[in-house]
Amino acid sequence: MNDGSDLPFEKPGGGVKVQSTSPQRRVVDGQEWSAWEQTAQGAVACRICAHACSLEAGQVGICRVWRNREGVLNSVLEHRALCHHLSPVERKPFYHCLPGSRTYSIGAHGCSLRCPGCLNEGVSQLGTDGFLAQSERLLPPAAVAMAQRAECTSITFAYSEPTIAIEQVEPIALAAREAHLPCLIKTNGFLHPSSLDYWAELVDAANIDLKAFRDATYRRFGGRLAPVLHALSEFRRRGLWIEVSTVVIPGVNDSDQELQELAGHLVAHLGPDTPWHVMKFFPYGGLAHLPPTPLATLRRARTIGLAAGLRYVYLGNIKVPEEQSTCCPTCANVLIRRSGASLLGCTLANGGCPACGTAIPGYWLGPCVAPAPSATTNHETNSNV
Amino acid sequence: MSETPETTYHLVPDLPDLIGEDDYLSPATDATIRVRISLGQDGIEILGDSPRPAQLEELLMCLRPRHIEKTPCG
Numbered sequence: 001m002n003d004g005s006d007l008p009f010e011k012p013g014g015g016v017k018v019q020s021t022s023p024q025r026r027v028v029d030g031q032e033w034s035a036w037e038q039t040a041q042g043a044v045a046c047r048i049c050a051h052a053c054s055l056e057a058g059q060v061g062i063c064r065v066w067r068n069r070e071g072v073l074n075s076v077l078e079h080r081a082l083c084h085h086l087s088p089v090e091r092k093p094f095y096h097c098l099p100g101s102r103t104y105s106i107g108a109h110g111c112s113l114r115c116p117g118c119l120n121e122g123v124s125q126l127g128t129d130g131f132l133a134q135s136e137r138l139l140p141p142a143a144v145a146m147a148q149r150a151e152c153t154s155i156t157f158a159y160s161e162p163t164i165a166i167e168q169v170e171p172i173a174l175a176a177r178e179a180h181l182p183c184l185i186k187t188n189g190f191l192h193p194s195s196l197d198y199w200a201e202l203v204d205a206a207n208i209d210l211k212a213f214r215d216a217t218y219r220r221f222g223g224r225l226a227p228v229l230h231a232l233s234e235f236r237r238r239g240l241w242i243e244v245s246t247v248v249i250p251g252v253n254d255s256d257q258e259l260q261e262l263a264g265h266l267v268a269h270l271g272p273d274t275p276w277h278v279m280k281f282f283p284y285g286g287l288a289h290l291p292p293t294p295l296a297t298l299r300r301a302r303t304i305g306l307a308a309g310l311r312y313v314y315l316g317n318i319k320v321p322e323e324q325s326t327c328c329p330t331c332a333n334v335l336i337r338r339s340g341a342s343l344l345g346c347t348l349a350n351g352g353c354p355a356c357g358t359a360i361p362g363y364w365l366g367p368c369v370a371p372a373p374s375a376t377t378n379h380e381t382n383s384n385v
Numbered sequence: 386m387s388e389t390p391e392t393t394y395h396l397v398p399d400l401p402d403l404i405g406e407d408d409y410l411s412p413a414t415d416a417t418i419r420v421r422i423s424l425g426q427d428g429i430e431i432l433g434d435s436p437r438p439a440q441l442e443e444l445l446m447c448l449r450p451r452h453i454e455k456t457p458c459g
Binding site for chain 1: 410458
C-alpha cells in the first residue's frame, strides 16, 4: 500500500495548465474535461460533483445552483460573491500553508451536501433568489487588485462549496495565478471523479473536510463517503497540498473506533505528514440539540491521531496553544506557535527545523510572518446586533 | 405600535471574542452565553459570543434588531 509519503509535493509556481475553451469545456494539461455532457433529447449529465445529476430541460441540480436551460447547464454564479473578507490563512484552517499570512477569502453560495448543523447555512443553502438579492458583482481584476492592495499572499475560496462555483472560482483563480497569487480552497471533497485533474491544476492547496468515516453519516449529510476518500487520495497523488478537517460531533462521529479508522486511513493513503485538524462542534440548525464538543473529546481524538502515526494533529475552533503549535517530529522543537487563528511565533527556517534540519512538509513559499499577537479572532460563533 | 422592520444579516470578517484562551479549559464554558452591551453612534450595540450559536441567535432575535452581524465559519 502506498502511504503517500514518497509522493512529491510540487509547488506549482509556473503557469497554470487550465484553459477554458467554453463554459462547458476546459483543457487541463492537454486533456479535455467537460463540466457536463448533453445526453438524449435536451437532457444533460452534470459532472461537477459526485451526485452526477442527470437533468431534464428546466431541472435544477441537487446543489440548487446548476440548471438545465434548453440543453445547456447554466448557473447564476458568474462574477458574483456573497462575501469577500480578509482573514488569517490559519482560520480556514491552513496550518502548513503560508503561515501568518493574510488571505482574501471569497464565498459564493451553494453546496453539494446538506449537513444538518452547518454554521454557514445562510451562505451555503441560500436559494438562488436570495443569492442574487444579497450578492454583489466581483470581477476577477477587482478581486486580484483588492487582494494585492490588502497585501494578501493568497486567495481562498471558502464559506460555501467552491467546487460548485466553477464559474466564479475559475476566472478569479486564473487571474490570481497570473498575478502570482496562490489559490486555496476549503472544500467538502464531494467531487465528480472526472473533475479532480481540473481542481488539482487550478488551485495550490486544499483543506478538505472529512466529516466522518461512516457512509451512513455521509448519507445523513446528503452525500457519500467514497467520493471524498477518492478525492483525497487523488489530490495527494497529483501533488496538491492537502490538510484535512474533521468536526468532531458528540454521538455522531466521536467513537474511538471511527476516529481510529479515519486517522489510520489518512496515514495509509495520504501519509503521516498530512495535517489533521480536529475541530470543536458548535450546535446549530438540525444538530442544535447536541452539546458542543468537550475539550476532553478533542484531546482524545488528537491522541488517537498521533497514535495512528499522524505527525501533525491540531485542535480547531478553540484556543489551546499547546495543541495548535507545530513541533519538529524529530527533536520536538516548537517551530510555529499559534493560538487559534493567531500566529504567535515562527522559527521555521527554509521549511525545516532550525535545530536539527528536519524538513517540515507544507506550502511555505518564503519566510513566515510572525506578527505580534493582536485582536485577531478565530471564534466563529459570535454575533453582533 | 409601529411595525418593526425585518432584521437584515451582514457577514463580517471579524467580531471581538468574548471567550478567551482560559475559558476553553473549563467545561462550564460550553453552557455559557456572553454578551457585551454598549452605546455606539448608531444606538445600542450588543455583542454576543457562545459555543451555543443557536441559542445566542435566538436571544438576539428576541430583541428584534435592525440588523445582525455575523462571522462566517471558515
